[in-house]
Amino acid sequence: MSTATDLVAAADGLRERLLEEQAATEERTRYSEELHETFRELGYYRMLQPRRYGGLETDVTTFYRVIMSISRGCPSTGWMLCLGSGHALQVGSYWPEEAQEELFGDGHFIASASFAAKDALARPVDGGYRVSGTWNFCSGVPYATHHIGLAPLPDDGGVLVVAVPRKDFTVLDDWGDLIGLKGSGSHSVVVEDAFIPAHHAITFEQFAGFDVDTTPGYELHGNALYGGAFVPFAMGELNSVQVGNAQAAVDEFERIITARRTWTPSVGEGTSRAENKDYQRCLGLGLAYTDAAYSIVERCGDLYLEHARQAMEDGIPIDEERGFRIYGQLMTAHKLCWEAGDTVFRAASTSGARDGARMQRLFRDLCAFRTNGIHQLDFKATSIAQARLGLPVDFYTQA
Amino acid sequence: MTATTAIAPPEPDLTADELLRRARALVPTLRERQPATEAAGRVLDETHEAFLEAGLYRTLQPKRFGGYEVGLRDFIRIMSEVSRGCPSSGWVLALTAGHPHLLSHWSEQAQAEIYGADGDARVPGRPVQPGLAVPADGGYVVSGTWDYASGCDQATHFMGSAIVQGSDPPRLVWLLVDRADFEIVDNWDPVGLRGTGSKRVVCADVRLPEHRVITAVGTSPERPPGWRSHANPLYAGGLFSLLFFELGAIAIGAARGAIDVFEEVLATKALDIPPFVLRGEVDEYQHHLGQAIGLVDLAEAALLEGADRYLEQATRAYEADEPVDDNGEETRRLLLLQQNCIRLCDEAVERIFRTGGTSSARRGHPIGNAMLALTVMRTHMGLQLDRTSTNLGRLRLGKEAGFV
Numbered sequence: 001m002s003t004a005t006d007l008v009a010a011a012d013g014l015r016e017r018l019l020e021e022q023a024a025t026e027e028r029t030r031y032s033e034e035l036h037e038t039f040r041e042l043g044y045y046r047m048l049q050p051r052r053y054g055g056l057e058t059d060v061t062t063f064y065r066v067i068m069s070i071s072r073g074c075p076s077t078g079w080m081l082c083l084g085s086g087h088a089l090q091v092g093s094y095w096p097e098e099a100q101e102e103l104f105g106d107g108h109f110i111a112s113a114s115f116a117a118k119d120a121l122a123r124p125v126d127g128g129y130r131v132s133g134t135w136n137f138c139s140g141v142p143y144a145t146h147h148i149g150l151a152p153l154p155d156d157g158g159v160l161v162v163a164v165p166r167k168d169f170t171v172l173d174d175w176g177d178l179i180g181l182k183g184s185g186s187h188s189v190v191v192e193d194a195f196i197p198a199h200h201a202i203t204f205e206q207f208a209g210f211d212v213d214t215t216p217g218y219e220l221h222g223n224a225l226y227g228g229a230f231v232p233f234a235m236g237e238l239n240s241v242q243v244g245n246a247q248a249a250v251d252e253f254e255r256i257i258t259a260r261r262t263w264t265p266s267v268g269e270g271t272s273r274a275e276n277k278d279y280q281r282c283l284g285l286g287l288a289y290t291d292a293a294y295s296i297v298e299r300c301g302d303l304y305l306e307h308a309r310q311a312m313e314d315g316i317p318i319d320e321e322r323g324f325r326i327y328g329q330l331m332t333a334h335k336l337c338w339e340a341g342d343t344v345f346r347a348a349s350t351s352g353a354r355d356g357a358r359m360q361r362l363f364r365d366l367c368a369f370r371t372n373g374i375h376q377l378d379f380k381a382t383s384i385a386q387a388r389l390g391l392p393v394d395f396y397t398q399a
Numbered sequence: 400m401t402a403t404t405a406i407a408p409p410e411p412d413l414t415a416d417e418l419l420r421r422a423r424a425l426v427p428t429l430r431e432r433q434p435a436t437e438a439a440g441r442v443l444d445e446t447h448e449a450f451l452e453a454g455l456y457r458t459l460q461p462k463r464f465g466g467y468e469v470g471l472r473d474f475i476r477i478m479s480e481v482s483r484g485c486p487s488s489g490w491v492l493a494l495t496a497g498h499p500h501l502l503s504h505w506s507e508q509a510q511a512e513i514y515g516a517d518g519d520a521r522v523p524g525r526p527v528q529p530g531l532a533v534p535a536d537g538g539y540v541v542s543g544t545w546d547y548a549s550g551c552d553q554a555t556h557f558m559g560s561a562i563v564q565g566s567d568p569p570r571l572v573w574l575l576v577d578r579a580d581f582e583i584v585d586n587w588d589p590v591g592l593r594g595t596g597s598k599r600v601v602c603a604d605v606r607l608p609e610h611r612v613i614t615a616v617g618t619s620p621e622r623p624p625g626w627r628s629h630a631n632p633l634y635a636g637g638l639f640s641l642l643f644f645e646l647g648a649i650a651i652g653a654a655r656g657a658i659d660v661f662e663e664v665l666a667t668k669a670l671d672i673p674p675f676v677l678r679g680e681v682d683e684y685q686h687h688l689g690q691a692i693g694l695v696d697l698a699e700a701a702l703l704e705g706a707d708r709y710l711e712q713a714t715r716a717y718e719a720d721e722p723v724d725d726n727g728e729e730t731r732r733l734l735l736l737q738q739n740c741i742r743l744c745d746e747a748v749e750r751i752f753r754t755g756g757t758s759s760a761r762r763g764h765p766i767g768n769a770m771l772a773l774t775v776m777r778t779h780m781g782l783q784l785d786r787t788s789t790n791l792g793r794l795r796l797g798k799e800a801g802f803v
Binding site: 116177178179180263264265268277278281282342345346347348349350352353354355356360363364367368370371372373374376378379382394 | 526527547560562569571588589590591615617618671672674682683686687749752753754755756757759760761762767770774775777778779780783785786789801802
């Protein structure tokens with residue numbers, strides 16, 4: 001299992017199993033240990049890990065394709081796998097060699113990460129920091145070996161990004177009350193006064209900044225994959241799940257209209273819904289929207305590498321405008337995914353809105369990310385324009 | 400037409416403005432009760448009592464059967480206002496309070512029976528999903544299973560549909576059964592509007608006299624027995640288009656309720672990222688709020704204008720003694736107007752939902768409730784904008800059109 005095609009084909013091959021396990025995954029709030037083992041055997045946790053630590057150094061677009069395929073079977077599973085496995089790229093890019101050596105360790109590395117901290121603090125001590133805090137929405141944490149959290153330094157001394165090993169945190173049983181993505185393993189993590197060596201922490205700027213001409217990861221691995229701007233990558237991850245989720249809704253709609261007939265008072269039961277143009281139109285729109293969104297995500301995966309290569313090899317740094325314009329594309333993909341899901345949900349009849357109905361679950365999953373405060377195109381649009389115009393970006397500057 | 404004894408309304412001088420004022424006064428309480436209502440999966444008894452006490456179920460009920468018989472515009476405003484407090488409770492209210500129009504299709508005798516001695520009548524209905532009506536000495540023996548019976552817990556009667564056994568072509572009839580003659584099965588579990596308790600109603604071998612059964616409106620050119628049974632032309636208007644005013648009113652109320660909460664969010668919640676100011680200080684949020692208000696204003700204006708058009712059409716029908724064609728072009732245009740009104744409300748709520756913070760997506764949150772109410776509403780078989788658009792286009796081109 002190594003070529004890009006194999007990785008995606010294997011994900012496609014899991015589709016039926018993922019569909020069958022959706023309800024149980026939701027109930028459990030995470031995918032099963034058996035599935036975790038399958039992902040492990042398929043190398044899914046190693047896709048973005050550097051080769052020198054046993055990884056595959058898969059390109060970003062292939063990674064997205066795998067996540068889109070898994071999410072098409074189960075959005076919660078796709079989300080959890082994606083966020084658990086994707087942070088290998090972050091560590092592989094920005095952490096120094098010594099830290100990478102220790103963090104990737106024996107080659108099995110899964111890390112959740114979260115911006116949403118409560119009372120987080122990194123207190124400088126000899127050789128490192130004492131870190132405490134609670135982080136919410138730590139997707140991927142159930143099988144994680146590490147958690148990566150934002151932690152402010154005392155007295156407005158800046159913000160660190162720290163990698164905390166599993167032995168130093170506890171996972172709260174607090175996931176599942178959001179409307180959807182209930183199986184995404186997005187529990188909270190609590191760290192109590194853990195010692196984190198200095199080299200396991202980087203600054204927020206090192207991780208979120210655009211304007212760099214090299215990174216520790218690029219120096220170490222000689223692959224532009226580790227020289228990109230992480231936040232646009234992360235946006236692509238989230239949208240890969242949205243694309244798979246919307247495709248799943250369209251698949252389900254196709255199943256429903258093929259199985260059901262129309263009904264009218266004067267005629268009674270009529271023809272198959274699949275033969276009716278109104279249903280055909282919805283299916284066609286759903287396919288068109290999701291096809292377009294799929295292409296956007298692929299393109300943004302390619303752009304990640306292209307921009308990184310230019311920054312690392314040609315001395316053309318990734319500026320804010322280029323980064324923001326990737327966001328703009330991805331947020332447009334998100335709009336299309338929502339539109340696709342909304343279109344097929346409405347036309348699938350009220351029975352699709354009932355508890356236990358797959359259509360209902362897929363719609364709820366789409367709703368869960370729809371409320372994301374920073375992932376709104378109409379919010380981001382002004383930032384894109386400000387970057388373009390060379391004006392200071394005054395709102396949602398980082399993401 | 401035989402004259403029936405008039406029933407006096409409980410408060411003979413009650414005006415539409417006063418009903419609206421009472422509805423408005425209920426809004427804060429209804430909003431507080433939203434989580435409990437959704438969790439209970441039905442309208443709470445205390446809410447039902449409040450509706451009864453305020454006279455809200457009698458909003459569109461004919462005066463001589465103990466109602467307040469307000470105009471359609473007022474009906475829409477009052478139902479919207481209640482839905483602003485709680486879309487599920489507003490749904491049940493609107494779908495029962497609007498049904499005197501439905502009842503007006505039955506004979507005087509049947510209507511008098513349903514309104515009884517005091518005019519206390521709530522009749523949810525299911526015009527499709529027919530059961531079976533077996534003709535039997537001057538009446539029928541009826542069995543059937545009808546889903547989505549909004550208001551069944553508060554009902555005094557139920558209107559079901561059935562195919563008459565042996566009829567060819569199949570004759571679809573609507574029938575009125577007493578509360579004692581049907582069972583409620585709780586199979587209501589949708590993602591939104593949970594609090595409506597729109598459960599399944601089941602009848603087994605219920606004997607009904609002839610006058611409780613009429614040919615389904617819109618399936619035959621014959622006049623319903625209750626045609627022009629009230630002097631008010633409102634009741635001579637198209638049936639389906641009247642029923643969708645109920646949904647339009649609920650949609651407007653649900654959207655206004657979401658805007659209310661969104662305003663509170665913007666005034667009290669700071670950004671969780673730089674620059675950490677109150678959301679209401681940020682241009683982008685201001686823009687969303689303005690957009691949402693504008694969309695709902697437009698929807699409401701359209702629906703109220705639609706109410707005027709409805710009444711014009713009804714008056715023409717009444718005066719010409721010629722029932723409205725429920726499948727005609729004019730009626731479809733009204734339906735399309737109602738559907739578009741709901742679409743605009745949905746768009747407004749969707750804006751609010753996605754920018755009101757992730758807490759909106761937690762169970763029981765009023766913004767999430769409004770969003771899910773609109774979403775589930777839009778799965779209604781009569782609210783398929785694409786289909787109605789095509790059907791209207793076909794009618795305009797002189798071609799035959801399908802159902803709704």
